[in-house]
Amino acid sequence: MTESAEHAFLSDAVLKILEDASKSRLYAYKEADRKRFDFACDLATNWKRAVSGQTLWKHSEGIDKDIRMLLSEAESDALVYVARTTMKNKAVLHEAISDYKRAGLTDRLDRLRVFWVPEDFDADSESHRSLVFSELQNSLSRDLLLAVVLGGITKQDIASFATWSGMSGLSLAVLAQVEASGFGNYTQFGKQMGVGVAPVKERIIRLSLTGFIAPSPDPRKSGTIYEVSPKGYALMDLCGRLAAERGKGGDVDSGLRHVCSLLGIDPRRVDLWPFLPDYGTSFDESGTTVRPGRDISSRLAKEINDALARWGVSLPDPHYEIPSLDIS
Incomplete structure (x- = not known):
């Protein structure tokens, strides 16, 4: 299935944000073989962090599969999910996460970071791209870069x-x-x-x-x-x-x-x-x-x-x- 322009932009944006921040030399960055995932990279400081992620834009029915695939990935320290904000998407995600909690697998959820993107985002609009990239950069920087890669420093x-x-x-x-x-x-x-x-x-x-x-x-x-x-x-x-x-x-x-x-x-x-x-x-x-x-x-x-x-x-x-x- 051909991915949408929005889907491609969001996946590439995550990698670009993490690569750009690595110029600080506070960690090293390398894009990894994506294999099953929409994006993946390795980040290294005194320890090594593997990041795997999925992007959801059009098909709400894919959320359950995406989440289960991410949480079954044993070798990644951080699991990133970038998804379109709709009530249906949030409800399906909530149900998938609740299933893991009921099954006593709450510990697997600690690695998951979910980032929501406005549902009317249009990748053909330069202003939309700029705004979404900025918001994604801000949330990724705080919830992934500082919280995970740089040890939780605030x-x-x-x-x-x-x-x-x-x-x-x-x-x-x-x-x-x-x-x-x-x-x-x-x-x-x-x-x-x-x-x-x-x-x-x-x-x-x-x-x-x-x-x-x-x-x-x-x-x-x-x-x-x-x-x-x-x-x-x-x-x-x-x-x-x-x-x-x-x-x-x-x-x-x-x-x-x-x-x-x-x-x-x-x-x-x-x-x-x-x-x-x-x-x-x-x-x-x-x-x-x-x-x-x-x-x-x-x-x-x-x-x-x-x-x-x-x-x-x-x-x-x-x-x-x-x-x-x-x-x-």
């Missing part, structure tokens, strides 16, 4: 991390030290950091509560009580990318700029490093001076800079590659 996480009180740079330094050597106890860790037990304990607790570090599943085998979580790795990668881009006045690539916008970060303000005369001064969109050093981006800049300069942290400038094994 704008609130960044705001919290950047504004912790105490010694600047220590939070990022502690996170990097956990990644490098693990965590045994506060006294030992404090000696490794060259700082007292109290500030180290405070940072470990905060990093744990915000999910940047997580309890090791097997401390005896790993030799560490805590390990860096996927969210924590995403944070370190982001800080590493921003550190590598300093001196460019915030003129970063489109992928990194997009991820920063999702997380409430302005790369221009992050680039106001202490050795520059205007560090600590931030500006609104019109260029007017606002409260110095109080916005999230400037605070994050100071955290990164002090982690590098004061604590000797070596931040990664990530360049991920897709493993040779194709699991699509």
Whole structure:
């Protein structure tokens, strides 16, 4: 059966959105063999995520088959379903999902992400294409890119991390030290950091509560009580990318700029490093001076800079590659 222009546009749009965002270098992208699915790709950070998806446009009777085919795919970490918004389509989808819940297979639904597209979308209209692409980019970025690929990191996480009180740079330094050597106890860790037990304990607790570090599943085998979580790795990668881009006045690539916008970060303000005369001064969109050093981006800049300069942290400038094994 020949697919409609709308069907083709939506499938291609998902892949383009994920490929464009990969220019941030926070993950690697590779389109996979579609086989049974309308679109598929592999995404890699410190771990590998396979994404498979289906698009529904014309035939409501295909929803049940699509959902069952997606949920039977064992090797994909994320299952994306892009569908036309109609009451009938939503009712059929609801029934298919309810069947899985009644069968005690709720855990399979955790991988499923559904994205609805207005039913009057016309792929021949440039304005329609632009609007749908923008809306799809926004929802995919938050519900798939941040929530799955980048470990669930959020704008609130960044705001919290950047504004912790105490010694600047220590939070990022502690996170990097956990990644490098693990965590045994506060006294030992404090000696490794060259700082007292109290500030180290405070940072470990905060990093744990915000999910940047997580309890090791097997401390005896790993030799560490805590390990860096996927969210924590995403944070370190982001800080590493921003550190590598300093001196460019915030003129970063489109992928990194997009991820920063999702997380409430302005790369221009992050680039106001202490050795520059205007560090600590931030500006609104019109260029007017606002409260110095109080916005999230400037605070994050100071955290990164002090982690590098004061604590000797070596931040990664990530360049991920897709493993040779194709699991699509």
